[in-house]
Amino acid sequence: GDSVTQMEGPVTLSEEAFLTINCTYTATGYPSLFWYVQYPGEGLQLLLKATKADDKGSNKGFEATYRKETTSFHLEKGSVQVSDSAVYFCALSSPAAGGSYIPTFGRGTSLIVHP
Amino acid sequence: DVKVTQSSRYLVKRTGEKVFLECVQDMDHENMFWYRQDPGLGLRLIYFSYDVKMKEKGDIPEGYSVSREKKERFSLILESASTNQTSMYLCASSRPGQGSQAGELFFGEGSRLTVL
Numbered sequence: 001g002d003s004v005t006q007m008e009g010p011v012t013l014s015e016e017a018f019l020t021i022n023c024t025y026t027a028t029g030y031p032s033l034f035w036y037v038q039y040p041g042e043g044l045q046l047l048l049k050a051t052k053a054d055d056k057g058s059n060k061g062f063e064a065t066y067r068k069e070t071t072s073f074h075l076e077k078g079s080v081q082v083s084d085s086a087v088y089f090c091a092l093s094s095p096a097a098g099g100s101y102i103p104t105f106g107r108g109t110s111l112i113v114h115p
Numbered sequence: 116d117v118k119v120t121q122s123s124r125y126l127v128k129r130t131g132e133k134v135f136l137e138c139v140q141d142m143d144h145e146n147m148f149w150y151r152q153d154p155g156l157g158l159r160l161i162y163f164s165y166d167v168k169m170k171e172k173g174d175i176p177e178g179y180s181v182s183r184e185k186k187e188r189f190s191l192i193l194e195s196a197s198t199n200q201t202s203m204y205l206c207a208s209s210r211p212g213q214g215s216q217a218g219e220l221f222f223g224e225g226s227r228l229t230v231l
Contacts, residue, residue: 032218043119043205043222044158089157093218101209101218103148107157 002027006090006106013080013113021075021109023064023090031092032101033057033066033073038087038108047075047088085113118142121206121223128230134193136226138206145211147189148220149173149181152203161204164189165211196230203227 006023013019025033032051036044048057053068062077073090087108093101122137140147145166150158150173160173162181170181178200182190189208193200204227207220 034219036220036222041224043224044207044220045222046219049219091220101146101211102163103160103209103218103220105158107155 002031002092002094002102002104004090004092004104004106006088006109008107009087009110011109011111013111015082015113015115016079017113019075019077019080019084019111021088021090021111023073023075023106025071025073025090025092027071027092027094027104029094031094033064034091034093034103035062035064035073035075036089036091036105038089040086044089080111080113082113082115085111087111119206119208119221119223121204121226123226124224126226126228128196128228130197130230132196132230134196134228134230136191136193136204136206136228138189138191138223139187140189140208140221141187142208142210142221143186144208144221145186146209147183148207148209149179149189149191150205150207151175152205152225158205161191193228196228198230201228201230 003026034049035047037047038044048059050057050066056065090106093103119140148163149161164183180192206223
């Protein structure tokens with residue numbers, strides 16, 4: 001079945017540092033790929049997505065490129081802020097019978113940014 | 116603004132009690148999901164539903180049941196709560212099929228359940 005593997009955290013950085021959170025996946029067919037973010041005490045919200053190979057998703061200074069050849073979707077940001085401290089989840093959705101999409105999540109990576 | 120609303124942010128129940136967690140979405144989405152979130156384990160799918168009165172088991176359905184009598188509402192039921200069901204429960208919805216939002220989930224804020 002489908003699976004998502006992302007680097008374990010916590011990732012601890014100083015403000016303005018470069019961020020990479022690795023994510024690789026296994027899936028049949030052509031999934032859509034997502035990064036969700038969960039701020040303390042809240043539910044998950046979509047950060048960015050890519051629906052086909054070589055697509056780049058971007059939002060709030062974060063970006064990730066759908067790499068089919070390496071089955072990866074690494075999250076990057078050039079200069080993190082304290083307000084980026086959160087848990088980040090990599091996810092994929094593959095089409096299932098009837099046209100619905102079944103999501104699969106990684107275990108999440110906690111990011112802590114110090115001033 | 117689109118919304119998924121979970122009825123209770125925090126609940127404390129006793130072992131053996133019946134627990135209802137309610138979720139309502141206002142986006143006319145066909146698909147709805149219940150996850151539980153535990154430290155180190157990420158999100159695990161309990162049940163999902165493609166349509167009214169339809170339900171499918173996820174990865175960890177044991178000890179849970181669901182009800183979807185109306186399109187906008189998806190309820191998670193713990194028939195007899197146990198301490199190992201202490202967790203954060205997240206509801207989500209999505210659109211089916213192709214299109215720009217296909218596969219994208221919209222989450223509620225979560226319900227933190229403690230079973231004593």
